[in-house]
Amino acid sequence: MLRANFHTHSTFCDGLNTPEEMVRQALGLGFFALGFSGHMDPDVYMDWDAYAAEVRRLQAAYAGQLDILLGAELDNAWDPATCADAEFVIGSTHYIPVDGELLCVDNTAHILADGCREHFGGDWYALSQAYYEFEAQVVERTGCTFVGHFDLVTRFNDELRTLDEDDPRYLGPAAEAMEHLARHGVPFEINCGAFNRRRKAEMYPRRSLLRVLRELGGQILITSDAHQRELLAGGFDEAVRRAIECGFTHVLVLGHGATGQVEMRELALDTL
Ligand SMILES: [Zn+2]
Ligand SMILES: [Zn+2]
Secondary structure, three states, rough: OOOOEEOOOOOOOOOOOOHHOOOOOOOOOOOOEEEEEEEEEEEEEEOOOHHHHHHHHHHHOOOOOEEEEEEEEOOOOOOOOHHHHOOOEEEEEEEEOOOOOEEOOOOOOOHHHHHHHHHHOHHHHHHHHHHHHHHHHOOOOOHOOOOOOOOOOHOOOOHHHOOOOOOOOHHHEEEEEHHHOOOOOOOEEEEEEHOOOOOOOOOOHHHHHHHHHHHHHHHOOEEOOOOOOOOOOOHHHHHHHHHHHOOOOOOEEEEEEOOOOOEEEEHHHHHH
16 A cells, blocks of 8 residues: 555644644554645635644654655645745645636535536536636646646536536547646646545546546656545555556655655555
8 A cells, every 4th residue: 555645634724633633643554654735725724834833843743753744735726925835735726717706616516517607608618628727827826746636627527417528628628738737747646535535436637637647758646635534545545556557657755855855756556
């Protein structure tokens, strides 16, 4: 099993457990690294200084036992200055800017369907195209270490079935955004969060897009997007299987290097 996670929420944002409870869970699972990534976005954001102080306290308290990283899940529509001293950043698109407001794609199916009607005349392909046009900017806008849940616009699609995710009207803009982002050399996470919470059968990105990423020479991390300790390693074995199925041989992990800076290294998937 992969014994590290770099997408972890806590009670400082919308998680159910304190950072220290997540650390204890990680130790119980034999993890070598745990990256906290509290939300910094227009709806859910933290008291950054209090959060950073607590993560730094844990880094000192558990030194030698677990490599703890101070990160942020920074929204594409939010200000990077709010978490400027994060050691790593997940660049995530939860909102589409439309008509001078922000439409949230992962709040409720009702909000998204209403937004689609109001701003896109009910055309879900136009909505997904707008999402991917904004998603394509996530590296430039957030300066992220890796790209979060690339195809979050499909959050409710297992339920709503309003997008055919094999239709070129959907896949075209998605692949174009992926190609643009992959050119920056920034890796993508395979995010198990929706799969773990039984919201979706696919992980983010779905396998057809993972194959595109592989063809582009892109790299991956595997994360649980855990909001509760029980799911800290949720879906990892299945994510490893799917990554191998899509042609990947390695997964990236983060950690503090000799100089104290956060570095990335590769682990072979067939050793996990
Ligand atoms: Zn997210
Ligand atoms: Zn998250």
